[in-house]
Amino acid sequence: MLEGNARTGWFDDHLALLGRTLAGLRLLVLCGVSGSGKSTALRYLLAHHPDFAGRPASAFAGPALDWRRARFETEVVMVDEVRRPQELARLRRLLARGHTLLVASHLPAPLHRIAGAGLPRLVLRTDADPGKLGRHLHQRGCRVSPGVLAEFCARYGASYTDADIVLERSPGSADFDQAWRRFRRFARLEVESCGR
Numbered sequence: 451m452l453e454g455n456a457r458t459g460w461f462d463d464h465l466a467l468l469g470r471t472l473a474g475l476r477l478l479v480l481c482g483v484s485g486s487g488k489s490t491a492l493r494y495l496l497a498h499h500p501d502f503a504g505r506p507a508s509a510f511a512g513p514a515l516d517w518r519r520a521r522f523e524t525e526v527v528m529v530d531e532v533r534r535p536q537e538l539a540r541l542r543r544l545l546a547r548g549h550t551l552l553v554a555s556h557l558p559a560p561l562h563r564i565a566g567a568g569l570p571r572l573v574l575r576t577d578a579d580p581g582k583l584g585r586h587l588h589q590r591g592c593r594v595s596p597g598v599l600a601e602f603c604a605r606y607g608a609s610y611t612d613a614d615i616v617l618e619r620s621p622g623s624a625d626f627d628q629a630w631r632r633f634r635r636f637a638r639l640e641v642e643s644c645g646r
Contacts, residue, residue, distance in 0.1 A: 464581065465491070467494075473501045477572070478572050479555055479566070480553070481558065481562065482577035484611060486609045487576050488530075492528050506526065508524045508527045510529045528551075532553055532555040533556045535557060578607075580596075580608055587599075592617065592625065594625075598626060602630055612639055619632065
């Protein structure tokens with residue numbers, strides 16, 4: 451299901467979040483690589499899902515979360531960009547205080563299942579579906595073959611941002627296969643940890 455999105459004009463609900471009953475859920479975690487749509491999906495849920503729309507929510511975000519200021523008046527808290535395993539204890543404390551958490555995380559999904567043990571929770575990956583990336587490229591008017599899409603996702607995950615970077619290296623190209631071949635020959639992406 452495609453719905454509106456401020457960044458690209460489209461939100462691909464490839465995880466079928468809008469069709470799920472999320473009432474009573476205490477922890478929703480979207481795990482994945484940068485640019486795979488975690489934060490966008492959480493913001494969209496807060497605005498449009500019947501179990502969250504209209505509920506007061508706080509956002510706690512940043513490349514390096516400052517947990518010293520993590521005091522919230524609202525029940526629903528969106529925590530954006532969990533990057534270190536040590537932050538799981540902080541999430542557990544917020545859950546113990548009664549908050550419902552919507553979390554965008556770079557950590558592996560099983561770690562969050564442990565952090566939310568005993569509570570109604572849902573942990574999903576946003577970077578595992580090549581189909582969503584194919585739809586994104588199609589929305590941009592770009593051709594892509596299934597083999598190239600699978601190869602790209604095996605290397606970088608289903609990241610909208612990384613796919614856009616590949617296309618930027620071949621200006622005007624409407625063929626992702628061709629852009630990917632050129633990119634592999636002349637460039638590469640590297641992930642760096644953000645500084646404190």
